[in-house]
Each structure stands twice: as structure tokens, then as C-alpha cells.
Amino acid sequence: xxxxxxxxxxxxxxxxxxxxxxxxxxxxxxxxxxxxxxxxxxxxxxxxxxxxxxxxxxxxxxxxxxxxxxxxxxxxxxxxxxxxxxxxxxxxxxxxxxxxxxxxxxxxxxxxxxxxxxxxxxxxxxxxxxxxxxxxxxxxxxxxxxxxxxxxxxxxxxxxxxxxxxxxxxxxxxxxxxxxxxxxxxxxxxxxxxxxxxxxxxxxxxxxxxxxxxxxxxxxxxxxxxxxxxxxxxxxxxxxxxxxxxxxxxxxxxxxxxxxxxxxxxxxxxxxxxx
Numbered sequence: 476x477x478x479x480x481x482x483x484x485x486x487x488x489x490x491x492x493x494x495x496x497x498x499x500x501x502x503x504x505x506x507x508x509x510x511x512x513x514x515x516x517x518x519x520x521x522x523x524x525x526x527x528x529x530x531x532x533x534x535x536x537x538x539x540x541x542x543x544x545x546x547x548x549x550x551x552x553x554x555x556x557x558x559x560x561x562x563x564x565x566x567x568x569x570x571x572x573x574x575x576x577x578x579x580x581x582x583x584x585x586x587x588x589x590x591x592x593x594x595x596x597x598x599x600x601x602x603x604x605x606x607x608x609x610x611x612x613x614x615x616x617x618x619x620x621x622x623x624x625x626x627x628x629x630x631x632x633x634x635x636x637x638x639x640x641x642x643x644x645x646x647x648x649x650x651x652x653x654x655x656x657x658x659x660x661x662x663x664x665x666x667x668x669x670x671x672x673x674x675x676x677x678x679x680x681x682x683x684x685x686x687x688x689x690x691x692x693x694x695x696x697x698x699x700x701x702x703x704x705x706x707x708x709x710x711x712x713x714x715x716x717x718x719x720x721x722x723x724x725x726x727x728x729x730x731x732x733x734x735x736x737x738x739x740x741x742x743x744x745x746x747x748x749x750x
Contacts, residue, residue: 486739535712552701561620619684644661
């Protein structure tokens with residue numbers, strides 16, 4: 476954890492902002508006097524932000540409180556980012572490390588399969604999965620994670636090929652360790668820094684994918700919501716109620732910016748060769 480102290484000021488600020496956003500999305504909806512799906516029949520619909528009626532971010536076109544909906548949508552977007560990244564890590568690290576360790580024709584065959592999957596449009600795969608299994612939040616997790624692992628597999632495979640050329644791997648082979656033992660004892664521990672850095676950079680990518688799907692109406696379904704879905708709704712009413720677009724877009728922009736700043740700082744801290 477020593478490298479955390481060496482992070483630049485911008486990365487530390489980004490970490491604090493991310494923690495604040497995560498904490499606000501967790502406890503914020505409970506602080507609101509309105510449920511995220513409750514309609515205020517006594518107030519004006521598409522009302523501007525106001526402290527008097529306790530609609531701090533205003534209301535949407537159906538009279539629902541935007542403060543509660545923005546923070547509740549943040550829960551979904553952050554959860555999709557974390558779970559989607561975890562899925563891509565599990566698949567990508569295992570696939571890339573095995574391909575790099577085995578090498579030869581097996582490696583070539585496995586990576587050609589990755590190239591083929593790369594050629595398939597992401598949106599087409601998501602729509603196909605939804606047609607086959609229906610729309611569900613868990614499907615969004617699986618769809619994004621099962622597509623996003625391709626980048627991780629390539630990165631891990633390249634690092635594994637480099638690690639294989641190190642002297643300690645040759646010593647492990649001479650000592651009689653099999654490929655599985657070398658992979659677990661020597662290769663994966665040396666990949667930890669790369670995995671941590673790439674995971675930090677993958678989370679904003681996954682959140683952006685979910686937001687894109689939500690903007691197209693292919694993400695989470697009502698009454699649930701996400702930042703992408705809120706931005707899609709706000710874009711339709713931006714001329715009459717710009718606050719419906721500004722607040723969820725600001726939260727999404729701040730989260731993505733902080734994650735990218737933190738990921739870049741971690742990349743430099745954990746891999747001094749790339750500074």
C-alpha cells in the first residue's frame with residue numbers, strides 16, 4: 476500500500492470524490508422524503524429544483540423526485556460497473572493467462588477466437604441476448620462482462636508471454652513444477668499490478684456501456700433506473716426541464732472522470748516503466 480502515498484494530488488482528490496459519490500448513492504435515497512418511483516400529485520411536474528417542496532433536484536416529466544432517482548440510478552450504474560468488471564476480470568484473466576502459458580498453436584487458436592468475437596458488434600450481441608433470455612438487470616451484468624473480457628484477455632496474455640521469459644520461470648520449470656503450479660505461484664502474482672490497474676480503467680468503460688444501453692432503452696427497465704436511463708429521459712425534456720439532464724449527466728461525468736484519473740495514476744505508480 477506504499478504506492479498509495481505516492482499518488483499525485485489529482486488522484487487523491489479523485490479517490491475522495493468517488494468515495495463521496497458512492498456514499499451519497501448508498502445513503503442519499505434514504506435522506507430524501509420521496510421514493511424514487513413516487514409521483515408528487517400535489518406539485519408541478521417538471522418542476523425546477525426547490526427547497527420549499529423538498530424536490531432538491533426538481534422533478535421529471537411524471538412528477539418524480541430527481542434527487543432520489545439520480546442517486547438510486549447511481550446505485551445501479553455503479554453496481555453494473557463493479558459486477559461487469561468482475562466478470563470481465565474472471566474470464567479475461569483466466570483466458571489470457573492460459574493462452575500465454577500454453578503458447579504455440581493453442582495460444583494462436585485461442586486468440587483467433589478473441590479476434591472473431593471482436594468483429595461482432597457489441598450492440599448486436601446485447602440485443603441477441605435480450606431476445607433469447609428477456610430483459611433483466613442480471614442480463615445487463617452478464618452481457619457487458621462477457622463482451623468486455625476480450626481486452627483483459629489480450630493484456631494478460633501479452634504480460635504472461637513477457638513473464639514466461641523471466642529467469643524465475645525457467646527455474647520453476649527446472650525444479651519440476653507443472654504449468655498449473657507455475658501459473659498460480661509465479662505468473663498470477665506478477666500480474667496483480669496490471670490486473671488492478673486495468674480493472675480501475677475498466678469500471679468507467681463498463682459504466683459508460685451501461686449508460687449507452689440505458690440511453691437506447693436496452694438497459695434496466697422501469698421502475699428501476701440508472702444514470703443512462705435518466706439521461707435519456709432528460710434529453711427528451713432538456714428544453715423545458717434542463718435540470719432533468721444536468722444532474723444525472725453531472726454525476727456520470729464526475730464518476731467517469733475520477734475513475735480515469737485514478738486509473739492513470741495507478742498505472743504510473745504500479746508500473747514505473749510506463750511513466
